[in-house]
Amino acid sequence: MKKFLESSWTIGIATTLLGFILTVSYDLIKEKQVFTTIGKFFSILWGWIITFLTFDLKVWWVLLGIAVIFFALYTIVKIIEKKELLKPEFTDYTQDKFRIWKWSWGWKFNKMKNVWQIVNLQAHCPKCDTPMINKGFGIFQCPRCAYNPESYDHEEPYEVVKVISDNLYRQKNKGEIQS
Numbered sequence: 001m002k003k004f005l006e007s008s009w010t011i012g013i014a015t016t017l018l019g020f021i022l023t024v025s026y027d028l029i030k031e032k033q034v035f036t037t038i039g040k041f042f043s044i045l046w047g048w049i050i051t052f053l054t055f056d057l058k059v060w061w062v063l064l065g066i067a068v069i070f071f072a073l074y075t076i077v078k079i080i081e082k083k084e085l086l087k088p089e090f091t092d093y094t095q096d097k098f099r100i101w102k103w104s105w106g107w108k109f110n111k112m113k114n115v116w117q118i119v120n121l122q123a124h125c126p127k128c129d130t131p132m133i134n135k136g137f138g139i140f141q142c143p144r145c146a147y148n149p150e151s152y153d154h155e156e157p158y159e160v161v162k163v164i165s166d167n168l169y170r171q172k173n174k175g176e177i178q179s
Helices: 002-006 008-029 036-053 059-085 157-174
Strands: 095-097 102-110 115-124 133-136 139-141
Touching: 008 036, 115 157
Parallel strands: none
Antiparallel strands: 095 102, 102 115, 133 139
16 A cells, blocks of 8 residues: 555646645635636646747748758767667678578667577578578478478577577687677
8 A cells, every 4th residue: 555655656646636626626715717727727828829829930040940950860860870880790690501501690689688689590491592481390491492301400590599609609709709
């Protein structure tokens, strides 16, 4: 119960209801129209809207405002492009051949975990180099030449992810790449 009473939601709702009840009570005691405070608020708001809409603008103010908006958007786009260029060197490592097959993948930064993760991991057909379909349970099939591996003597996606991570770890320890 104590957590409920100290909750910001409870405090906010209670404050709003108390203000509403006090406004109605004040209106009833003074024998005035109900919601005069709320009515005054909306009339003041309406006055501000009318003042804003009838404000005299100079053309050079509008042009300056448009120029500032374009400059701000241009700056934001350039900052975003710079962040994309700051990808670590290891993100260039996107394909390799392991025991039997060639595999390809991409990299994506996971903001929640603050790590780079492998995405779109795909095995390639050893005959025609087309990305194969993973039907699950270690069953792969090539959509182009209908190649089906005869045995289960091929690497699984989870094994490939481990080998990729190990390859990067070894390259980092040798000083070949920087993280």
